[in-house]
């Protein structure tokens with residue numbers, strides 16, 4: 235998935251669901267690394283999508299996923315549209331930035347980028363409202379985009395973005411750190427008869443797959459012991475771990 239091995243601090247905290255009003259369902263519409271042969275390669279030079287997209291209706295409240303400090307809240311004519319970026323110091327010379335994109339408005343006002351580690355814009359508490367979902371910037375529908383990047387403090391106290399040669403300019407997959415969110419996605423290829431189902435599940439659990447079934451109408455066959463019967467699930471197609 236990455237071009238080079240990535241350096242990830244062991245103590246990245248669990249990120250809370252940024253859209254708490256959304257019931258747990260398979261609403262991740264684009265995973266990290268997807269769509270490599272697209273604008274991500276052609277315009278940005280990335281291996282694919284540099285974050286995750288979560289579908290939500292227009293105006294859905296987004297909250298901060300971590301205790302952090304604001305470093306930017308700005309609308310520019312770029313891919314993320316109206317966006318908010320925050321920085322969290324993990325206390326071991328590592329930290330991370332989160333960027334939330336495509337907002338309608340923010341609860342924070344406009345603040346131009348300051349370097350991570352700078353606290354002048356003030357604290358953003360985990361769970362604090364930061365914006366409302368829209369489709370501003372390079373987007374085809376209402377959703378929240380999240381980018382996670384890791385930073386490291388050097389011996390004179392400056393924070394530097396690391397993993398910049400990983401194929402995503404330092405962005406890493408936020409999904410493993412995201413709490414309480416369905417991790418599976420169903421892709422239906424309607425060009426085949428019967429349709430072929432592809433299920434991608436980076437860390438999906440049986441419960442999450444069963445929830446996926448309830449939300450899509452797809453029958454998720456189970457074995458006697460309650461585990462998913464993958465052979466019955468996709469007899470004509472493929473179940474593809476991401």
Ligand SMILES: [Zn+2]
Nearest residue numbers: 285286287379
């Ligand atoms: Zn996105």
